[in-house]
Amino acid sequence: MTAIPRRERVASLAAARLEKTVSADAVRHNLGVLRAAAGGRRVMAVVKGDAYGFGAPDLARLLVDARVDALAVDTVAQGAELREVGIEVPILVMDVDVADNAAACARHRLMPAVATAEQVRRHGAVLRDRGGAPATVWLRTNVGFNRFGPREDEGFGAVLDALHEARDAVRPAGVFAHLSSAGRDEGETAAQADAFRARLASTRAVLGPRVVASLAATHGLLHPDALRGTDWVRPGLGLYGLLQADDRVRATPAGARLDGLRPAVSVRARVLDVVTVTRSEGFGYDRSASVAPGRRLGSVAIGFSHGLAGSAAAPRGLLRGRSCAMVGRPGMDCTQFDVTDVPGGARPGDWMTFIGPEHEGGGPARTARDLGAELGLSLYELLATLRMPVRVEDSRPRRDGIEAFED
Numbered sequence: 001m002t003a004i005p006r007r008e009r010v011a012s013l014a015a016a017r018l019e020k021t022v023s024a025d026a027v028r029h030n031l032g033v034l035r036a037a038a039g040g041r042r043v044m045a046v047v048k049g050d051a052y053g054f055g056a057p058d059l060a061r062l063l064v065d066a067r068v069d070a071l072a073v074d075t076v077a078q079g080a081e082l083r084e085v086g087i088e089v090p091i092l093v094m095d096v097d098v099a100d101n102a103a104a105c106a107r108h109r110l111m112p113a114v115a116t117a118e119q120v121r122r123h124g125a126v127l128r129d130r131g132g133a134p135a136t137v138w139l140r141t142n143v144g145f146n147r148f149g150p151r152e153d154e155g156f157g158a159v160l161d162a163l164h165e166a167r168d169a170v171r172p173a174g175v176f177a178h179l180s181s182a183g184r185d186e187g188e189t190a191a192q193a194d195a196f197r198a199r200l201a202s203t204r205a206v207l208g209p210r211v212v213a214s215l216a217a218t219h220g221l222l223h224p225d226a227l228r229g230t231d232w233v234r235p236g237l238g239l240y241g242l243l244q245a246d247d248r249v250r251a252t253p254a255g256a257r258l259d260g261l262r263p264a265v266s267v268r269a270r271v272l273d274v275v276t277v278t279r280s281e282g283f284g285y286d287r288s289a290s291v292a293p294g295r296r297l298g299s300v301a302i303g304f305s306h307g308l309a310g311s312a313a314a315p316r317g318l319l320r321g322r323s324c325a326m327v328g329r330p331g332m333d334c335t336q337f338d339v340t341d342v343p344g345g346a347r348p349g350d351w352m353t354f355i356g357p358e359h360e361g362g363g364p365a366r367t368a369r370d371l372g373a374e375l376g377l378s379l380y381e382l383l384a385t386l387r388m389p390v391r392v393e394d395s396r397p398r399r400d401g402i403e404a405f406e407d
């Protein structure tokens, strides 16, 4: 008997009841829209958090095939995973990782972000031990997010001095920062962009004019201020056609540059059984959900183990054009929805849609924003929280070599 590779076995068992789909065509299209909005700047696609929950190896391969210039992750482990599946483009580790991972970072040829003099010395020591040409690092500075990097300019000078001293082992190729309020606050974003340009000038004064700069992530592309004077952009969320931005900012001339983004994500689960309520009684644990006689409840193959969690959560699913409310609380792998008013009645095997169009080519749709609002989650939290088998839908034939990574 031939053993079935684990991933394939899991996917083939689980995909029949529940799936999250990402459209490769839409991701490629969105990369093009983001690239055009970036006006010739190079694009470093952010695939942290397992590519926002869609599977970093598959998404990285797709983006590299679509000629992305570099990739960015949060941790050395995420970068190492991409190297292990044969991804060769430059990879930036954006969140400053713990010092113990400096050697692994060098071994996998990842570009670490450094934010303190101590981190510069640590990477310098590791790289000196290894020998060879100086390795590339990026300097992370803080212009208002206040999570990494010196808060005040005083500490920044010490990092520049450390980089200058470590130049035999460490090559500071770029400086970057993360905006805290892009897509929502134009005044704050302009102020942070100004602070960044000042930081860039002092960096170049110490380390030379060739140091490049990156400020805008997806929502920075909505602000001309956040692009001015920079060489790279770092979009993540926009690759999936999603924006967490105010309508007011979207309506600006710069905002319109992202109008072409196309939703790339859908989530659906099967109805497993339909229970008709015949008398007044409670449902679920402790029989705490009360449902009127005559209602029909569909037991649907999605639960809190897939991310449908939270006591305040009130998710809805779409079945044959009808929006169905959750009844009671989610279960581990199954949750009940009121399917009484579904045209033609709900049947076991039907697909209930949580994100996406219900039918090919039209009909009602549910957006990621709808489900996020119902669960009280941002779009970022939503994508990372929905844990279930992922299907990459691609109209192009799979390239040779991809198959090999899955064994």
Ligand SMILES: *Cc1c(COP(=O)(O)O)cnc(C)c1O
Residues within 6 Å of the ligand: 046, 048, 094, 177, 178, 217, 218, 219, 234, 235, 236, 237, 238
């Ligand atoms: C997450 C992240 C990005 C990408 O942000 P999006 O809003 O998803 O485009 C870029 N840079 C840094 C430092 C990040 O943490």
